[in-house]
Amino acid sequence: MKKLKSVLLIAVLVGLSGCATTNKDPLEGVNRGIYKFNDVVDQYAMKPVAKAYKAVTPSPVRTGISNFFSNLGTLTTVVNDLLQLKFAQAFTDAGRFVINTTFGIAGFIDVASKDNIPKHQEDFGQTLGYWGVGSGPYLVLPILGPSTVRDAGGLAFDTVTSDPITYLHNTGQIRAHNQVRFVQFLDKRTQLLDAKDLVDDASIDPYAFMRDAYLQRRASQVQDGLVPSELLQDEFEPEDDEPAKATSAEQAVVADTVVLQSDAPIEDNAVALTSQAQPVAVEDNAVTPEPNTPDVAADITETPAATESQEALPPLLDQVSEQPAVEEEHVANVVAGVDETLLTLEAQEK
Secondary structure (H helix, E strand, C coil), X not given: XXXXXXXXXXXXXXXXXXXXXXCCCCCHXXXXXXXXXXXXXXXXXXXXXXXXXXXXXXXXXXXXXXXXXXXXXXXXXXXXXXXXXXXXXXXXXXXXXXXXXXXXXXXXXXXXXXXXXXXXXXXXXXXXXHXXXXXXXXXXXXXXXXXXXXXXXXXXXXXXXXXXXXXHHHCCCHHHHXXXXXXXXXXXXXXXXXXXXXXXXXCCCHHHHHHHHHHHHHXXXXXXXXXXXXXXXXXXXXHHHHHHHHHHHXXXXXXXXXXXXXXXXXXXHHXXXXXXXXXXEEECCEEECCCCCCHHHHHHHCCCCCCCCCCCCCHHHHHHHHHHHHHHHHHHHHHHHHXXXXXXXXXXXX
């Protein structure tokens, strides 16, 4: 009878989660009240106990207890692997459970991780999301913390069907069930000591930070870590679209202003450069120097076809053309001097 009531409750929660809502936190007022209650209970009860447990218990013992509860949770993962038709993953997770339960001494030693066997985590909330069920409104559960309508229903389903600790309660071992459940919760709270302190110190609104982080994490888990950025932006930041567009428009205006302001100096610099060094214009294979070009360059580069009124060669070319005549006169004078010297020597010999 109790299981039937649980199944009916899960069906109601799943039906509510199927309703499409644009606001992911329509119960924010109630959620904030529960969040404050949880924060007070955690600050004055759970957190001091967790710190004492961490200080007293050796690290290997705490690691073994964490491995034990993680190994028990593998059964829930295997069930939901099968419900999501992930048969290869279900086979791997089942192998992890068998190896750790046998060779790892009931899971206190994580032998499978040492053998590089991958570890997965699946629950019924992820299974519902895998088959297209929406997350529904955001919820903050007493003591348990952040959740959604879909995930709360999934947690109830997993607790009733695939949680081995529940079987202690079903078999009449109420005290053992409560003790094991308390140790499980204490171990989980101890693992979150540093994370909770970081959230409280770094965020202005811890409630909003916790809500957004949880919703994004669950969306990533449902999609196996492949969540498009558009999906996260549409779901969690719908009000940031218009400011983003306005910001881009403002940036375009600023860019245009910078361009307009930079036009005048660039043109002035270009005019100054062109006035200092004027290029040589070439038209119809004729080189015509600019007025500011020195005379030597004009003498070297000018050709007979450059100007129609040319009457004489440039001075430099005239000097070049007169050089052969000067050399001939010099050679003649040298020869005459040699002849006179020979004649003088002959006269002295006689």
